[in-house]
Amino acid sequence: MSRASIRSISGPVLHATVSGPFRLREAVEVGPQALLGEVVRLHDDEIVVQVYEDTTGLRPGAEVVGHGLPLAIRLGPGLLGNIFDGLLRPLSGADSAFVAPGMHRAAPSTFAFEPRVAARDTLAPGAVYGIVTAASGRAQRCICPPDVGGEVVAVALAGDYREDATICTLRLPDGRTHELAMGHHWPVRTPRPVRRRLPSIVPLVTGQRIIDCLFPVAQGGRAAVPGGFGTGKTVLLEALAKGCNADVIVYLGCGERGNEMAGVLEEFPQLTDPKTGRPLMERTVIVANTSNMPVAAREASIYCAITVAEYFRDQGQDVALMADSTSRWAEALREVSGRFGELPGEGGYPAYLSSRLADFYERAAIVETLGGDHGSVTVIGAISPPSGDLSEPVTSHTKRYVKAFWTLDAKRAQARFYPAVHPLQSYSEDARDLAPWWAANGNGDWLKLRRRFLTLLDDQAHLERMARIIGKDALPLRQQLTLLCADLVNDAFLRQSAFSPVDRVCSPRRQALMMRLVGRFVDLAEAAVAAGVHPDRLGELPSLRPLQRMGEDIPDAELARFAALEANLDRDFAELMRSHGAGDATHR
Amino acid sequence: MRLTAEGAATRIEGPLLFLRRTLDVGLNDAVQVVGGDGRTRLGRIAAIDESFMTIEVLESTSGLALSDTVVRFFGEPLTFGLAPSILGRVFNGVGRVIDGGPPVAARQTQRIEGLPINPVQRAAPRDFIETGVTALDLMNSLVRGQKLPIFSGGGLPHDRLAVEIATHARLRHESATGGDFAIVFAGIGVPYDSAEFFRRSLEQFGALERTALFLNLASDSSTQRLLTPRFALTAAEYLAFVEGKHVLAILTDMTNYAEALREVSSSKGEIPSRKGFPGYMYSDLASLFERAGCIRGVKGTLTQLSILTMPADDIGHPIPDLTGYITEGQIVLSRDLDRRAVYPPIDVLPSLSRLMKDGIGERYTHADHPALSSQLYAAYARSVQARVLASVVGEEGLAATDRQYLAFGTAFENDLVSQPEARTLEQSMEAGWRLLAGLPAAELTRLSDAQIAAHVAPRGAVRADAKR
Structure with a gap:
C-alpha cells in the first residue's frame, strides 16, 4: 500500500506528493470519503490523479491511498439482473434517492453452488469449477480467472454460499495457494484473453426487419448507430436489447437520460426473454452513468461494460453490448484530456480518440474461450453526432472499425417512420457471410431479395x-411502378413499431415470409405493368392494404395467414390480368 | 464556521481572484468577496494548491482591489435556505429576496448544485398532462416529470405559450389545478418587460401565490446567470421532493445561460469547443436538465419546461443541439407558421415528446391515441412533401392523391395546430379524426380497419354530404 498527500486540486484532477511507489493506471482512494481515482501521470515525487467522483470539499493535505492494482471490477454471479454505476458499483439497494460520492459496495448475495471439480483435479485458466444458481433459477458458471491455474486443493460441497466466500482453493505451479470465490477481479482496460477468434457466420437476430434483412450484424460483430437527436437511437437500442437473441445483454447508458434508465428498469422485468421465456431482466446487466453523473467515470464506464460482456462470453454465452452513447464517452475523453492540458486534435478531441475507439470495438469478437467453449460479444454503439453531421470525428473514426452502420434519418423520424434507419446511407459488410444462415432458416433467396429491395429504394x-x-404523372409507367413498389417495401416491410405488441419483435421465420410476399408483389406487379396495366390500378388491389399492414396484423403465432394473403394476392393479380385482357379486347 | 482572509489577494483576472492560502478550506466551498466598495459578491473556490487558491467570483469583479478585498469562507458549498413560504416570493439570481418583504425563514438548506437522482429510485413518468394545446396533447404529449424545452426564436410567442401551458396544465378529469401544484419560474438574463409579462400573467390567472420567481435580468451580471437556474431548481426540487408538490419549472431563456457559460469559460482561458462554447457544455446543461423527474415513494414531481431561442433559428446550433440530446424531446416553434397567424405556431414535424409513449394509450388516455397521432404524423409529413412538389410543378401537376394531401396539410395547420382556445383531449382527437376523413381510406396504413370503421368512415360520409 502506498500513500500520497494532495498538493493541489482543480475539478476532477489532483496532484499529490508521494511517499511510496505508484504505478501508472493504478486505482487509488482519495480523501476521507475514499473517492475512487486513477493515476494518470507520474512525475518525480508527484502523481496526477483523475478522480471519478465529485471532488467538492477535498482539500490539500488529504490522503491518497493506492494498493498497487489497476482499476479493476469484481465480476461474479451478482451482475445479472442488476444496475451499476459507471465504475460498476451497485445503484440498487442504496437507501437515498440521490447518488452521493463515496464508495458503496453491495451486500454480497447468496447463491447455490455445485462443484464441477474435485480435489487433485487440474484447473486450467478459464476452466469451469462450479455452477451457481440464482434464486431466479438461472445458472451461471464459475470460471477460473484467465491468469490463474493449478491443482485443486479443496472445493466446497454443494450448498448455498455467499458470493464472496472462498469455495475453491488451488495450488499454483509455483507452490503458492490461491483462493477462488464465485467471481473474480479483472482490470477493465485489459481485454480478457481467449484461445482463438473464430469467423462470424451467424447473425445476431435482432427481431428488427430492416436490420436482420437489409443490414445484418454478425454475432461477434460491431455495429454503429449514428443519428441526430430525436431520430430514435435509444428506442432502437432498447428494442434490440429486448428482442435480440443473445444470452446476455449488457446495456450501457453512457451520459444519457436518467428517465430512460428508469424506464428500462421498470419495463424489462415485465417483458420476457424471447430465448428462454424468463423475465428479460434476468439476462440483463445495466451500467448507468447518466448525463449528470461524474464525467470522469463516464470515460471508464465503457471499459467496465465491455469487461462485463467479456466475462459472460468467457462462460460460453453470446453477449450483446449496447452502448448509448459512445459520443458522450468521447466527450468525456475530450474533457479529461483538456484538464490535463493535452494538445487538442480534430474537433477538440485528443489525438488518441481513434485508437481508443479501435481498442473498444476490437474487443467485440466471436471466440473459442480459454475453457474451450464458444462465446461472443457483439458491440452496438450509438453515436450522437453534433447537428446530425456524420463527418464529425467520432462518427468518421467509428466507421473505420465497425462492419454494420445504421444511419438514422431525421426525415423518417419526423414522419414517425421507425426504425428510422436510412436504407441508402446504411451498410453491412457482414451480409454476404450471413446468407448461408438465412438459407438454412427458410429464406434461400435472402441475398437476392435484399439486393432487389435495396435497388428499388x-x-x-x-x-x-x-x-x-x-411531376410524378409524367414519369414512364415502369418508373411509377418502381415508386409504388419502393413505398410498399418501406411501408409493409421496413416500418416496424417498437411499441406494438405484435410487431415489436419479428421472428426470422416471419421476416422471411414477409420478405418473400413483398418480393412476390413486386414480381407480379412488374409482369402486370409489362403487360400494359397502369400502376394506379395496382394501388387499388384489395389485397394491397392487408399487405401494407401485415406487420401489425399477423402475429408470429398465426404465420399460416401469410399463405392466405399470398393466395389473395395471386388471385387479385389474376383477376386484374383477366379484366385487363378483357378491357383491351373491348377497346379494340 | 465563518473564516476570513484579508489582504491575501495576489491577482485578479476577469472573474478569477487568486489568494494566498492562509486557511484550510475545501474545493468548491462558497465564499463571499467584499470589496473596498462594501459590495458583497458570491464566489466559490475553483482550485487550491498548497500555497494558493483560485476563487471564481460569481458576480462582477469590477471595483475589487488587491489590498482591501476581504474574503469570507462559508466552509461549505453554496446552499439555499428553503421553506414552503418561498412560494409567492421573488428572488434575484442568487437566491436573495427582492420583493421588499422579509427574508425567508429557512426550514432547511440544500446545496444548489444538487445531487444526481439515482436512476433506480426514479419512477418512470406516466401521468399525462393535458395542456389544452392540440399539437402537444394529441401529437407530443407531456407527462409529469418530463423535461420538454420549447425551441423558439426571437419574436415568437414562446412566453405566451409557456404561460398558457403553466396555467392550464392539469391531469385529465381534474377540474382545476389542485392545491399541490406549484410553479418555479427562473428568468435567466431576460429583459425586464419579459419578466414582468410572466409576473403579470401569473397574477392574472391567480397563480402567483403558487409561484416562486427567480429573476436574473439582462442587466445583471452574467456570472450570476450560471447560478439562477441552480437556485431555482434547488427550490423546485425542495417543493417537489420534500413538500410533495407537482412542480412545473419554467427556465427562460437557456440561450442566455449558455452564452454566459461561454463568456465565463473564455475568461478562464479554457480551450473552446464548437462555436467557442466550452467542451463541457453538454455535461453542464445536463446537470440542470436532469434535475427533473419522479422519485419512487415521493408524491411530488418535477416537470421542466425550458425555453431557448435558437440563434438565427438554427436547430443545429450547439445550444439547441446539445439540449435536444439531453431533454426528453422538444417543441419547435416555426416562424413560417407564426407569419401565417397560426397560433400556437408549433412545427409538429421536428417536435417530439420522447415520453409520450409511456403516458398515452388505453390505460392513460385513449386506446386509439397512439395510432391516430402516428397516422397524422405520417400524413402531414407526406403533405409537406407534396407541398415541395407543388412548388415546382404547380398544384395542377400533382397526382390526385398528392392534391388531397396538399389540402390535408393546410387543414392540419389551420384547423388542428391553430386553435382559438384550449381543447380537451377528446376535442383534439375529434379534430384529428375529422382531418383524416379527408384522405382516402387506402392511404391510412397506420390505422387498423376497426379504427377506420369506428372513427374515420362515419366522419368521411358526413363530410362528403356537407360538401354537396
Whole structure:
C-alpha cells in the first residue's frame, strides 16, 4: 500500500506528493470519503490523479491511498439482473434517492453452488469449477480467472454460499495457494484473453426487419448507430436489447437520460426473454452513468461494460453490448484530456480518440474461450453526432472499425417512420457471410431479395428527384411502378413499431415470409405493368392494404395467414390480368 | 464556521481572484468577496494548491482591489435556505429576496448544485398532462416529470405559450389545478418587460401565490446567470421532493445561460469547443436538465419546461443541439407558421415528446391515441412533401392523391395546430379524426380497419354530404 498527500486540486484532477511507489493506471482512494481515482501521470515525487467522483470539499493535505492494482471490477454471479454505476458499483439497494460520492459496495448475495471439480483435479485458466444458481433459477458458471491455474486443493460441497466466500482453493505451479470465490477481479482496460477468434457466420437476430434483412450484424460483430437527436437511437437500442437473441445483454447508458434508465428498469422485468421465456431482466446487466453523473467515470464506464460482456462470453454465452452513447464517452475523453492540458486534435478531441475507439470495438469478437467453449460479444454503439453531421470525428473514426452502420434519418423520424434507419446511407459488410444462415432458416433467396429491395429504394431516391421536376404523372409507367413498389417495401416491410405488441419483435421465420410476399408483389406487379396495366390500378388491389399492414396484423403465432394473403394476392393479380385482357379486347 | 482572509489577494483576472492560502478550506466551498466598495459578491473556490487558491467570483469583479478585498469562507458549498413560504416570493439570481418583504425563514438548506437522482429510485413518468394545446396533447404529449424545452426564436410567442401551458396544465378529469401544484419560474438574463409579462400573467390567472420567481435580468451580471437556474431548481426540487408538490419549472431563456457559460469559460482561458462554447457544455446543461423527474415513494414531481431561442433559428446550433440530446424531446416553434397567424405556431414535424409513449394509450388516455397521432404524423409529413412538389410543378401537376394531401396539410395547420382556445383531449382527437376523413381510406396504413370503421368512415360520409 502506498500513500500520497494532495498538493493541489482543480475539478476532477489532483496532484499529490508521494511517499511510496505508484504505478501508472493504478486505482487509488482519495480523501476521507475514499473517492475512487486513477493515476494518470507520474512525475518525480508527484502523481496526477483523475478522480471519478465529485471532488467538492477535498482539500490539500488529504490522503491518497493506492494498493498497487489497476482499476479493476469484481465480476461474479451478482451482475445479472442488476444496475451499476459507471465504475460498476451497485445503484440498487442504496437507501437515498440521490447518488452521493463515496464508495458503496453491495451486500454480497447468496447463491447455490455445485462443484464441477474435485480435489487433485487440474484447473486450467478459464476452466469451469462450479455452477451457481440464482434464486431466479438461472445458472451461471464459475470460471477460473484467465491468469490463474493449478491443482485443486479443496472445493466446497454443494450448498448455498455467499458470493464472496472462498469455495475453491488451488495450488499454483509455483507452490503458492490461491483462493477462488464465485467471481473474480479483472482490470477493465485489459481485454480478457481467449484461445482463438473464430469467423462470424451467424447473425445476431435482432427481431428488427430492416436490420436482420437489409443490414445484418454478425454475432461477434460491431455495429454503429449514428443519428441526430430525436431520430430514435435509444428506442432502437432498447428494442434490440429486448428482442435480440443473445444470452446476455449488457446495456450501457453512457451520459444519457436518467428517465430512460428508469424506464428500462421498470419495463424489462415485465417483458420476457424471447430465448428462454424468463423475465428479460434476468439476462440483463445495466451500467448507468447518466448525463449528470461524474464525467470522469463516464470515460471508464465503457471499459467496465465491455469487461462485463467479456466475462459472460468467457462462460460460453453470446453477449450483446449496447452502448448509448459512445459520443458522450468521447466527450468525456475530450474533457479529461483538456484538464490535463493535452494538445487538442480534430474537433477538440485528443489525438488518441481513434485508437481508443479501435481498442473498444476490437474487443467485440466471436471466440473459442480459454475453457474451450464458444462465446461472443457483439458491440452496438450509438453515436450522437453534433447537428446530425456524420463527418464529425467520432462518427468518421467509428466507421473505420465497425462492419454494420445504421444511419438514422431525421426525415423518417419526423414522419414517425421507425426504425428510422436510412436504407441508402446504411451498410453491412457482414451480409454476404450471413446468407448461408438465412438459407438454412427458410429464406434461400435472402441475398437476392435484399439486393432487389435495396435497388428499388435506390431507384426511388433518383426518381423522386426527377418527379420533383417533371411531376410524378409524367414519369414512364415502369418508373411509377418502381415508386409504388419502393413505398410498399418501406411501408409493409421496413416500418416496424417498437411499441406494438405484435410487431415489436419479428421472428426470422416471419421476416422471411414477409420478405418473400413483398418480393412476390413486386414480381407480379412488374409482369402486370409489362403487360400494359397502369400502376394506379395496382394501388387499388384489395389485397394491397392487408399487405401494407401485415406487420401489425399477423402475429408470429398465426404465420399460416401469410399463405392466405399470398393466395389473395395471386388471385387479385389474376383477376386484374383477366379484366385487363378483357378491357383491351373491348377497346379494340 | 465563518473564516476570513484579508489582504491575501495576489491577482485578479476577469472573474478569477487568486489568494494566498492562509486557511484550510475545501474545493468548491462558497465564499463571499467584499470589496473596498462594501459590495458583497458570491464566489466559490475553483482550485487550491498548497500555497494558493483560485476563487471564481460569481458576480462582477469590477471595483475589487488587491489590498482591501476581504474574503469570507462559508466552509461549505453554496446552499439555499428553503421553506414552503418561498412560494409567492421573488428572488434575484442568487437566491436573495427582492420583493421588499422579509427574508425567508429557512426550514432547511440544500446545496444548489444538487445531487444526481439515482436512476433506480426514479419512477418512470406516466401521468399525462393535458395542456389544452392540440399539437402537444394529441401529437407530443407531456407527462409529469418530463423535461420538454420549447425551441423558439426571437419574436415568437414562446412566453405566451409557456404561460398558457403553466396555467392550464392539469391531469385529465381534474377540474382545476389542485392545491399541490406549484410553479418555479427562473428568468435567466431576460429583459425586464419579459419578466414582468410572466409576473403579470401569473397574477392574472391567480397563480402567483403558487409561484416562486427567480429573476436574473439582462442587466445583471452574467456570472450570476450560471447560478439562477441552480437556485431555482434547488427550490423546485425542495417543493417537489420534500413538500410533495407537482412542480412545473419554467427556465427562460437557456440561450442566455449558455452564452454566459461561454463568456465565463473564455475568461478562464479554457480551450473552446464548437462555436467557442466550452467542451463541457453538454455535461453542464445536463446537470440542470436532469434535475427533473419522479422519485419512487415521493408524491411530488418535477416537470421542466425550458425555453431557448435558437440563434438565427438554427436547430443545429450547439445550444439547441446539445439540449435536444439531453431533454426528453422538444417543441419547435416555426416562424413560417407564426407569419401565417397560426397560433400556437408549433412545427409538429421536428417536435417530439420522447415520453409520450409511456403516458398515452388505453390505460392513460385513449386506446386509439397512439395510432391516430402516428397516422397524422405520417400524413402531414407526406403533405409537406407534396407541398415541395407543388412548388415546382404547380398544384395542377400533382397526382390526385398528392392534391388531397396538399389540402390535408393546410387543414392540419389551420384547423388542428391553430386553435382559438384550449381543447380537451377528446376535442383534439375529434379534430384529428375529422382531418383524416379527408384522405382516402387506402392511404391510412397506420390505422387498423376497426379504427377506420369506428372513427374515420362515419366522419368521411358526413363530410362528403356537407360538401354537396
